[in-house]
Amino acid sequence: MTSKLSTQHKILDAAQSLFAETGFNDTSLRQITSLAEVNLASVNYHFGSKKELIQAVLQRYLVVLMPRLDQEFTRLLASQQANNLSQVLSVFVKPLLELNKVHQNGTRIFLQLLGRGYTDVQGHLRWFFNHNYGRVLDKLVLLVQQACPDLPPGELFWRLHFSLGTVVFTMASNEALAEIAEADFNEKVDIEGVILRLLPYLSAAIAAPVSTVTPISHTAPLLAGEGR
Amino acid sequence: MTSKLSTQHKILDAAQSLFAETGFNDTSLRQITSLAEVNLASVNYHFGSKKELIQAVLQRYLVVLMPRLDQEFTRLLASQQANNLSQVLSVFVKPLLELNKVHQNGTRIFLQLLGRGYTDVQGHLRWFFNHNYGRVLDKLVLLVQQACPDLPPGELFWRLHFSLGTVVFTMASNEALAEIAEADFNEKVDIEGVILRLLPYLSAAIAAPVSTVTPISHTAPLLAGEGR
DNA sequence: TTCTGATTCAAACGTACATTTCAAACACCT
DNA sequence: AGGTGTTTGAAATGTACGTTTGAATCAGAA
Numbered sequence: 001m002t003s004k005l006s007t008q009h010k011i012l013d014a015a016q017s018l019f020a021e022t023g024f025n026d027t028s029l030r031q032i033t034s035l036a037e038v039n040l041a042s043v044n045y046h047f048g049s050k051k052e053l054i055q056a057v058l059q060r061y062l063v064v065l066m067p068r069l070d071q072e073f074t075r076l077l078a079s080q081q082a083n084n085l086s087q088v089l090s091v092f093v094k095p096l097l098e099l100n101k102v103h104q105n106g107t108r109i110f111l112q113l114l115g116r117g118y119t120d121v122q123g124h125l126r127w128f129f130n131h132n133y134g135r136v137l138d139k140l141v142l143l144v145q146q147a148c149p150d151l152p153p154g155e156l157f158w159r160l161h162f163s164l165g166t167v168v169f170t171m172a173s174n175e176a177l178a179e180i181a182e183a184d185f186n187e188k189v190d191i192e193g194v195i196l197r198l199l200p201y202l203s204a205a206i207a208a209p210v211s212t213v214t215p216i217s218h219t220a221p222l223l224a225g226e227g228r
Numbered sequence: 229m230t231s232k233l234s235t236q237h238k239i240l241d242a243a244q245s246l247f248a249e250t251g252f253n254d255t256s257l258r259q260i261t262s263l264a265e266v267n268l269a270s271v272n273y274h275f276g277s278k279k280e281l282i283q284a285v286l287q288r289y290l291v292v293l294m295p296r297l298d299q300e301f302t303r304l305l306a307s308q309q310a311n312n313l314s315q316v317l318s319v320f321v322k323p324l325l326e327l328n329k330v331h332q333n334g335t336r337i338f339l340q341l342l343g344r345g346y347t348d349v350q351g352h353l354r355w356f357f358n359h360n361y362g363r364v365l366d367k368l369v370l371l372v373q374q375a376c377p378d379l380p381p382g383e384l385f386w387r388l389h390f391s392l393g394t395v396v397f398t399m400a401s402n403e404a405l406a407e408i409a410e411a412d413f414n415e416k417v418d419i420e421g422v423i424l425r426l427l428p429y430l431s432a433a434i435a436a437p438v439s440t441v442t443p444i445s446h447t448a449p450l451l452a453g454e455g456r
Numbered sequence: 457t458t459c460t461g462a463t464t465c466a467a468a469c470g471t472a473c474a475t476t477t478c479a480a481a482c483a484c485c486t
Numbered sequence: 487a488g489g490t491g492t493t494t495g496a497a498a499t500g501t502a503c504g505t506t507t508g509a510a511t512c513a514g515a516a
Contacts, residue, residue: 007463007464023253023347023348025251025253025254026253026348028502028503028504029503029504029505030502030503030504038464039463039464039465039466040465040466040504040505041464041465041466041505041506041507042463042464042465043504043505044504044505044506045462045463045464046463049504049505050504050505115347116347118397118400118401119251119343119344119347119348119397119400119401120251120254120347126404153413154409154413154415155425157408157409157412157413158405158409158417158422158425159425159429161398161401161405162394162398162425162426162429163394164397165393165394165395165396165397165398165401166390166391166393166394166397166433167393168393168397169346169347169392169393169394169396169397170389170390170393172346172347173346173347173389173393176354177386177389180385181382181385181386184385185381185382185385187382189386194386196439197383197386197387197390197439198390199439200436200437200438200439201387201390201433201434201436202433203436204432204433204435204436204437205394205429205430205432205433205436206429207432208428208429208431208432208433209428209432210428211424211425211427211428235493235494256472256473256474257473257474257475258472258473258474266494267493267494267495267496268474268475268495268496269475269476269477269494269495269496270493270494270495271474271475272474272475272476273492273493273494274493277474277475278474278475
């Protein structure tokens with residue numbers, strides 16, 4: 001079963017686990033190479049630097065996930081009928097779960113890494129992500145906008161980021177939560193279970209009625225475009 | 229105006245800003261003491277260690293917030309009529325905003341710190357938090373349970389943690405989000421604005437109908453257990 | 457085999473970190 | 487003023503980090 005893996009592969013496998021568990025900055029190359037059973041210098045030999053290793057770890061999943069999401073988004077945009085929010089969010093499920101083909105527990109690991117990327121590093125990974133895949137997410141914004149025509153663009157912006165936070169934080173602390181859930185409620189919940197629990201939560205949240213109690217002067221937003 | 233501050237106070241003020249901005253592990257005592265314009269050794273003299281400094285920074289807010297929340301929860305629990313979810317969540321607003329009395333931008337800083345505490349450190353801060361203030365949060369769980377009697381306890385557990393993720397992640401990246409929001413939508417949003425936007429989002433999310441959808445993965449084989 | 461480029465290895469480099477040390481400076485008492 | 491306990495200061499300690507180095511080892515072609 002355990003075929004002979006290249007050094008690069010062993011590094012990536014060890015790195016993703018440690019990165020997901022401990023975060024990027026709090027995982028040392030020595031931990032990684034020790035777990036991977038390779039020489040310390042091989043990381044810099046094969047990847048150049050720790051920063052590039054982090055990107056390589058993420059890219060392994062992103063190059064699979066993002067084209068897949070793009071394809072789903074494009075399909076939904078092409079269908080003339082308006083899609084409801086639940087349908088839009090549901091298209092995430094299959095592409096995300098297919099990351100388990102990239103690596104065992106790939107879905108969980110990727111989402112944890114995504115969470116780490118948003119909270120650990122200062123801007124750098126956020127830029128990398130938006131720069132490479134921003135156009136795909138623009139389609140998602142468009143779809144949600146169509147599904148929730150009554151939602152002002154500014155409100156939608158915030159709610160999408162709220163939702164990103166929900167997902168990312170949940171995955172970052174997924175292990176601890178799953179443990180508690182099993183201990184307290186006798187419910188064994190895997191990553192698919194969490195995703196399926198997230199869907200109705202996020203659907204209801206994003207489509208929630210807009211609050212009427214606003215202490216701030218309510219100026220009509222003119223500019224659209226999620227750019228940046 | 230700028231009265232003479234004690235060394236301890238200067239350290240706490242510098243530390244909370246840097247911790248909120250960069251995270252606990254990625255902020256060095258040298259940065260803190262440099263910003264506070266005190267000697268490096270004074271941190272260990274006054275607080276013992278970096279870990280204890282982190283706790284002291286958090287405690288300054290927790291000792292104000294948690295009794296305040298406890299009081300609100302108790303009040304709501306005492307009222308015989310059942311409270312709806314929106315009412316329950318609303319009790320967070322005032323206690324949170326009163327943290328601005330503890331320090332300028334105290335609400336934002338505290339929530340950012342809370343986010344850092346949940347994602348940065350390994351369990352340690354989570355334990356500290358649950359150990360000291362777990363009983364207060366139990367009352368919140370009870371209130372939400374009363375407001376959403378149809379929600380199974382297991383589902384409620386997950387949704388409360390989803391909500392924690394929403395808040396915590398939003399605050400961790402609050403500065404970046406607020407900047408984008410202002411640039412793209414011409415909306416100046418302060419911490420109060422974010423909190424008020426969160427309320428309807430979270431109310432709808434927690435009270436969302438429970439999904440009837442079952443996992444698409446085949447139920448027969450349990451290969452690739454997600455545990456560990 | 458011998459040559460050659462790619463990979464691995466042990467060791468070291470320079471930097472930054474939290475923490476400790478101990479003498480100097482300070483504040484507050486009588 | 488002198489004495490005492492508290493606080494600050496500059497410097498050093500030991501550890502860990504990412505990265506670099508140069509020799510040893512390997513794989514494949516001639």
